[in-house]
Amino acid sequence: MTHKRIRIEDVAELAGVSITTVSRVINKVPTVTPENLKKVQEAIVKLKFRPDVTAQRLAKGVNNTVGLVIPRYEGIFHSFFGMEVIRGVGIACDRLKLDLLLHISNGRTALNLGTVGGVILADIVGNEEDLKVVLDEKIPAIVINNALDNEAISYIAIDNFNGAKKAVEYLIGIGHKKVATIAGDPITQAGVQRLEAYKSVLKNKDIPIKEEYIVKGDYSRRSARVATEKLFKLEKPPTAIFAASDDMAQEAIEVILEKGLKVPEDVSIVGFDDNPNCLYGPVSLTTVKQPLFSMAEEAVKELNKLMSGKAKAPIRKILPAELVIRESCAHLSK
Secondary structure, eight states, rough: OOOOOOOOHHHHHHHHHHHHHHHHHHHTTSSSOOOHHHHHHHHHHHHHHHHHHHHHHHHTTOEEEEEEEEETTTTTTHHHHHHHHHHHHHHHHHHHTTEEEEEEEEESSSOOOGOSSEEEEEEEETTTTHHHHHHHTTTTTEEEEEOOSSSSEEEEEEEEHHHHHHHHHHHTTTEEEEEEEEEOOOOOOHHHHHHHHHHHHHHHOOOOOOGEEEOOOSSHHHHHHHHHHHHTTSOOOSEEESSSSSSHHHHHHHHHHTOOOOTTTTOEEEEOOOOGGGSSSSSEEEEEEEOEEEEEEEHHHHHHHHHHHHHHHSEEEOOOEEEESSOOOOOOOO
16 A cells, blocks of 8 residues: 655645745744644644655755765775764764765766765775766865875875874884884875885884885785785794784784784784774784774864855865874883
8 A cells, every 4th residue: 555645735735825835834934924834733743744855955955965985895884994984974964964875986886966965085096986076066075084185175184194103113112123014005095104104214213124024915804914924934024013904913913823922022013093893802902093983073074064155175184193002012122
């Protein structure tokens, strides 16, 4: 059995007033007489009429829907990054009474921009086409997790360089000179910046940069296992490792323990993320906390200003990353 959709015309007919009067009541226009107001309100209750909020907004020339575009990759709904971004954007939209449209992008199917008033692009790796469209169409938009100084678009990103710098400086400060890194994917800005910081700190501390101590990863545990095995086949393996993600750091710990070594007594490890899971491994992980939730939340606030005309693009912010010291590092005793 199908139910007939109640329309504004039905309310007007039952109340014995015009459609314009019903519209004024729905939109809380104060010019409606008390008598007509009562009639319309009673008709709305009797018919269980629910106004089409989207249609109301479009009629006013306002679209309060935020499109969140996230690149599709395996494990997106299990990843710390993906869930923190979705959580931060979702909660901020709820607080500001904005609707949220989630678009998981495969790089080929573009977001329908006619359905949204503004767009948040979670990084641009895999979102290049969507970025081009929002720039061409001049849609209010903001990129997160990637600083785009060469494009006329707003962004909020993490200070990857200084976050990684703090991690490597800490390892050197507790006596380690044989410091290796399991780098992030070089197609990502985060991967590039964290590796640049590693090299910069070694150079500033007059410690030779050894190419064999730089092993490429892709943020996954699988890549970290391969990388750690490679590092510990060296004639002189490292005494400390800076991994560009917590997942890679935790897998490095697993491999090291399998080899009969101890963390942090034999090898110190630092990660990057501050994923809550890093508290529950064999040892709690020293890591760099990146404010993913705050980044996502801030993006919604700034996009809302762009959508309402209260701010002009480009809005650009870099959020600090903080070193969190736990159990996976120790002063070098050798």
